[in-house]
Amino acid sequence: MPEGIGESQMVRLKNQDGRKYNFFDTTGDIGIYVYGKDLAELFANAGEALFSLITKVRRKKDENKEIKLFSDSLENLLIIWLNELIFNFDTYGFIGNSFNLKITKKKDIFNLNSSVTGYIFDREKDEMGLLIKAATYHNFYLKETNDGYEARILFDI
Amino acid sequence: MEGLKRLDKNRLLVPKGYISGMRVDGIIYVDENLEKYLEKDAIRQVANVATLPGIVKASIAMPDIHTGYGFAIGGVAGFDLDEGVISPGGVGYDINCGVRILRSNLTKEEIEKYIPELVTTIYYNVPSGVGSSGKLKLSQQQEKALLKKGALWAVEEGFGEREDLLYTESAGHLEGADPSIISDKAYERGKAQQGTLGSGNHFLEIQYVEEVYDEDIAKKLGVFQNQVTVMIHTGSRGFGHQVCTDFIEIMHKAIKKYKIEIYDMELACAPVNSSEAQDYLSAMKASANYAWANRQCITHWTREAFMKVLGMSPKELGLSLIYDVAHNIAKIEDHLVNGEKKRLIVHRKGATRAFPPNHTELPDKYRDIGQPVIIPGDMGRASYILIGTERAMTETFGSTCHGAGRVLSRHQAIKRAKGRSIKKEMEAKGILVMSAGRETLAEEMSEAYKDITDVVDVVHSAGISRKVARLRPLGVVKG
Numbered sequence: 001m002p003e004g005i006g007e008s009q010m011v012r013l014k015n016q017d018g019r020k021y022n023f024f025d026t027t028g029d030i031g032i033y034v035y036g037k038d039l040a041e042l043f044a045n046a047g048e049a050l051f052s053l054i055t056k057v058r059r060k061k062d063e064n065k066e067i068k069l070f071s072d073s074l075e076n077l078l079i080i081w082l083n084e085l086i087f088n089f090d091t092y093g094f095i096g097n098s099f100n101l102k103i104t105k106k107k108d109i110f111n112l113n114s115s116v117t118g119y120i121f122d123r124e125k126d127e128m129g130l131l132i133k134a135a136t137y138h139n140f141y142l143k144e145t146n147d148g149y150e151a152r153i154l155f156d157i
Numbered sequence: 158m159e160g161l162k163r164l165d166k167n168r169l170l171v172p173k174g175y176i177s178g179m180r181v182d183g184i185i186y187v188d189e190n191l192e193k194y195l196e197k198d199a200i201r202q203v204a205n206v207a208t209l210p211g212i213v214k215a216s217i218a219m220p221d222i223h224t225g226y227g228f229a230i231g232g233v234a235g236f237d238l239d240e241g242v243i244s245p246g247g248v249g250y251d252i253n254c255g256v257r258i259l260r261s262n263l264t265k266e267e268i269e270k271y272i273p274e275l276v277t278t279i280y281y282n283v284p285s286g287v288g289s290s291g292k293l294k295l296s297q298q299q300e301k302a303l304l305k306k307g308a309l310w311a312v313e314e315g316f317g318e319r320e321d322l323l324y325t326e327s328a329g330h331l332e333g334a335d336p337s338i339i340s341d342k343a344y345e346r347g348k349a350q351q352g353t354l355g356s357g358n359h360f361l362e363i364q365y366v367e368e369v370y371d372e373d374i375a376k377k378l379g380v381f382q383n384q385v386t387v388m389i390h391t392g393s394r395g396f397g398h399q400v401c402t403d404f405i406e407i408m409h410k411a412i413k414k415y416k417i418e419i420y421d422m423e424l425a426c427a428p429v430n431s432s433e434a435q436d437y438l439s440a441m442k443a444s445a446n447y448a449w450a451n452r453q454c455i456t457h458w459t460r461e462a463f464m465k466v467l468g469m470s471p472k473e474l475g476l477s478l479i480y481d482v483a484h485n486i487a488k489i490e491d492h493l494v495n496g497e498k499k500r501l502i503v504h505r506k507g508a509t510r511a512f513p514p515n516h517t518e519l520p521d522k523y524r525d526i527g528q529p530v531i532i533p534g535d536m537g538r539a540s541y542i543l544i545g546t547e548r549a550m551t552e553t554f555g556s557t558c559h560g561a562g563r564v565l566s567r568h569q570a571i572k573r574a575k576g577r578s579i580k581k582e583m584e585a586k587g588i589l590v591m592s593a594g595r596e597t598l599a600e601e602m603s604e605a606y607k608d609i610t611d612v613v614d615v616v617h618s619a620g621i622s623r624k625v626a627r628l629r630p631l632g633v634v635k636g
Contacts, residue, residue, distance in 0.1 A: 023568070024197070024414075024567050025351075025566035025567055025569075026224050026566060027196065027223045027224055027563045027564065027565070027566050028223055028225055028230060028563055028566075029225075029226070030223060030566075030567060030568075052288060054288075055287070057287075068302055076406075076409070080406070082343060083402050086398075086402075087342055087346060087399065087402075089288075089509050090346055090350075090395040090398070090399075091342075091345050091346045091349075091395065093288050111542075121288045121336075123286070123288055123289065123593075126597050127523070127592055128286050128287040128594045128597075129287060129594070129595055129596070130287070130289065130356070130357075130567075130594075131287045131355060131356035131357055133250040133251060133398040133401075134250045134401065134402045135421030136226045136227075136405075136423050137226075137405065137409075137421075137423050138225075138226030138227065138422070138423045140422065143452070149170075154226060156226065156250045156463070156634075157357055157567070
């Protein structure tokens with residue numbers, strides 16, 4: 001294989017049989033269409049898609065992050081969730097590979113309670129993919145579909 | 158392109174009315190050659206910016222324009238201080254992403270055989286790539302001092318010379334950065350990333366001067382044919398990304414509070430005089446200072462690498478800063494609007510300041526020639542040194558392009574590179590590359606970008622900056 005060129009990303013693009021997420025790209029950046037039968041699954045799949053852009057995610061599980069977030073809108077909750085994961089990678093090198101999360105609504109506030117398991121990125125061992133600066137609101141949507149939920153998020157690379 | 162009108166050889170008009178709510182026209186600097194790359198989404202973004210309150214003159218875009226989020230990349234917009242807004246999306250997540258260039262006393266022939274060792278030494282001396290942390294681990298106290306002082310902090314810590322500050326835009330620090338506004342998260346994210354290059358299109362290049370277009374100005378910049386130069390392209394790293402992330406959320410609340418209508422949520426903004434906008438401005442300044450300190454630290458380690466590999470003294474090497482410019486920033490500046498001097502907040506997102514001769518913000522040495530402008534190209538073609546002009550001042554708020562601008566998305570580039578060795582192709586062209594990332598070289602290959610020469614030719618021909626010299630890479634460190 002030529003230097004600097006990995007196959008994994010291209011292969012992933014083609015094999016979206018489970019339709020957990022699909023990638024799309026613009027000239028400058030990369031985004032995801034993400035699907036879930038319920039909100040918890042949608043959020044988990046979005047997290048999985050995000051980490052898969054950063055590295056080839058391993059199965060190792062020796063780190064855990066408890067993440068609690070709230071917002072008055074689901075749309076905002078999804079963006080701040082992804083930005084929280086980006087923060088955890090960029091600051092602590094945390095890569096999540098198992099997402100246990102619950103989304104509840106109390107009065108007009110949506111609450112996200114999650115336990116994310118994974119490991120700390122190792123520059124010597126781990127594949128370096130994309131450096132993701134943030135999840136953006138550009139042409140973003142989160143909608144209900146016949147199968148559950150779907151969202152489109154563009155990342156700033 | 159439908160709905161647009163060609164004003165002249167180098168400019169397209171996006172007329173008021175292209176979309177509803179435009180307060181001013183849009184003007185895109187592209188000739189017919191580059192027009193073929195113009196994306197509909199990018200035009201739409203130029204038009205969206207024109208709808209923001211208090212925008213003056215025009216929503217402008219440079220020839221390296223491509224679709225971004227909020228503002229198009231290559232966008233410039235000036236806003237009235239009383240009626241206008243500040244938008245974090247007009248600066249971007251990588252606050253004060255910018256580029257600096259160092260001259261040297263060396264010629265290409267003198268260092269050619271040392272390039273592999275130089276590139277390797279720099280690669281290990283300057284942390285780069287995804288998940289990298291720097292050699293500096295800052296306490297919050299140190300980080301606060303850095304956020305206030307910018308490049309001066311780095312110089313006081315022993316990273317570089319005081320003279321470097323003279324040749325950095327805004328002397329490498331913006332006054333008015335208030336560390337108390339910065340979130341704990343930004344502190345946390347920034348503490349291990351000072352002194353790191355990053356990834357993507359950020360790079361450190363050893364280059365040589367391939368062609369000089371303006372001998373007089375080149376001489377005043379200390380630039381000569383075949384001379385070795387070093388270019389550093391990076392920004393405020395995770396610190397700036399977090400500041401932007403934090404403030405986009407604050408601005409979303411602000412647009413509801415101040416009843417501002419926007420077409421794109423990444424254009425969220427607040428009136429200049431609001432507390433939200435002033436807090437952002439202060440945090441943006443802190444991020445800009447973080448970036449200037451970052452480029453200053455990297456400069457120091459680059460000089461060390463040259464000294465080590467070539468066994469030469471700093472004086473013999475003569476690695477001195479020509480200039481350092483920001484290309485993602487918002488600044489308060491004076492400009493002429495309808496013949497009247499007005500104080501504006503100018504947003505440059507993927508655009509470079511290009512002030513003319515005699516501008517008060519220029520160092521004495523450059524007062525009579527204008528501001529040096531540094532335009533990085535892709536890793537396989539060239540980069541340019543330009544000089545600022547009066548025309549830029551009257552037409553583009555003293556701004557010009559910032560780089561080549563992508564034409565291929567990352568996946569398209571990776572697809573195009575399949576079965577090829579970009580590293581070997583570069584070596585065949587006499588350019589040695591080292592990169593940490595899995596697909597960085599494919600994503601960053603020349604074909605993924607517009608030809609920098611085409612872009613520079615437009616700004617030169619339009620007169621918003623003038624060509625001084627073309628630089629060709631010899632060795633490249635990529636994240």
